Amino acid sequence: MPTSEHPGSAARTAVVWEALRPVLERGPCDVLDLGGGTGGSAVRVAERGHRVTVVDPSPDALASLGRRARDAGVEVTATQGDVSTLRTVPGPDGADVVLCHGVLEVVEDPAEALATIREVLRPGGQLSLLVGQRLGAVVARALAGHFQQARDLLAGDTPVGSGRSGRRFTLPELELLLTTAGFEVASVRGVRVFADLVPGALHDVEPGGSAALVELEHAVADRPEFWPLATQLHLLAR
Numbered sequence: 654m655p656t657s658e659h660p661g662s663a664a665r666t667a668v669v670w671e672a673l674r675p676v677l678e679r680g681p682c683d684v685l686d687l688g689g690g691t692g693g694s695a696v697r698v699a700e701r702g703h704r705v706t707v708v709d710p711s712p713d714a715l716a717s718l719g720r721r722a723r724d725a726g727v728e729v730t731a732t733q734g735d736v737s738t739l740r741t742v743p744g745p746d747g748a749d750v751v752l753c754h755g756v757l758e759v760v761e762d763p764a765e766a767l768a769t770i771r772e773v774l775r776p777g778g779q780l781s782l783l784v785g786q787r788l789g790a791v792v793a794r795a796l797a798g799h800f801q802q803a804r805d806l807l808a809g810d811t812p813v814g815s816g817r818s819g820r821r822f823t824l825p826e827l828e829l830l831l832t833t834a835g836f837e838v839a840s841v842r843g844v845r846v847f848a849d850l851v852p853g854a855l856h857d858v859e860p861g862g863s864a865a866l867v868e869l870e871h872a873v874a875d876r877p878e879f880w881p882l883a884t885q886l887h888l889l890a891r
């Protein structure tokens with residue numbers, strides 16, 4: 654991990670990649686990154702020898718993705734589009750893995766998005782879903798002294814566009830959405846359980862503090878009793 658990386662994003666990267674490693678180790682496959690943005694995940698996946706297509710509505714994000722892929726010396730197919738155009742993305746007939754990271758929060762209809770992803774996944778394919786978790790956000794707001802915001806979040810009162818990160822979900826809501834769309838949940842991990850609760854000034858109080866925080870995040874990611882505190886949840890579903 655580069656030392657300049659914020660422990661929050663380092664924890665996110667570490668926990669999500671630990672979950673994805675066995676999925677991506679099965680040999681080269683077709684990976685579709687829905688809302689892949691500037692390609693942080695897509696380029697990393699392409700570096701491991703997979704064929705990656707990013708679908709994103711933002712031309713600016715896709716331009717950054719192109720630069721990032723060139724700098725890394727890998728090929729990533731960039732397609733401007735969104736959930737509604739996913740079925741028409743040119744390329745191989747379906748995907749072995751779909752990444753949907755930080756996207757369910759902002760799409761118009763999360764249930765429709767998951768149903769569409771289900772359609773483009775090949776039989777036996779896997780969905781990697783990373784979403785903001787509502788309970789963790791309630792705790793974080795309350796600890797920061799924003800009690801009214803915490804209450805609004807508790808009530809699920811977070812319409813899309815009302816904040817930087819859009820809608821947030823609880824685990825039961827996600828499980829219901831996934832099973833309704835025809836998925837079976839294979840694994841759940843809590844992402845950024847402590848990283849966003851600890852004030853930045855305390856991250857390096859001890860030598861190696863940031864790295865130790867990431868190790869702590871690893872240690873609690875698959876412990877359900879900590880999931881309600883997590884800023885995000887990562888689920889694998891098939």
Ligand SMILES: C[S@@+](CC[C@H](N)C(=O)[O-])C[C@H]1O[C@@H](n2cnc3c(N)ncnc32)[C@H](O)[C@@H]1O
Nearest residue numbers: 688689690710711714735736754755756759760
């Ligand atoms: C929070 S960013 C996440 C980027 C990336 N997946 C990541 O994990 O860093 C959300 C992305 O979703 C894209 N997006 C917004 N609306 C979308 C839609 N309806 N369908 C697909 N992507 C969408 C945005 O352009 C943006 O790149």
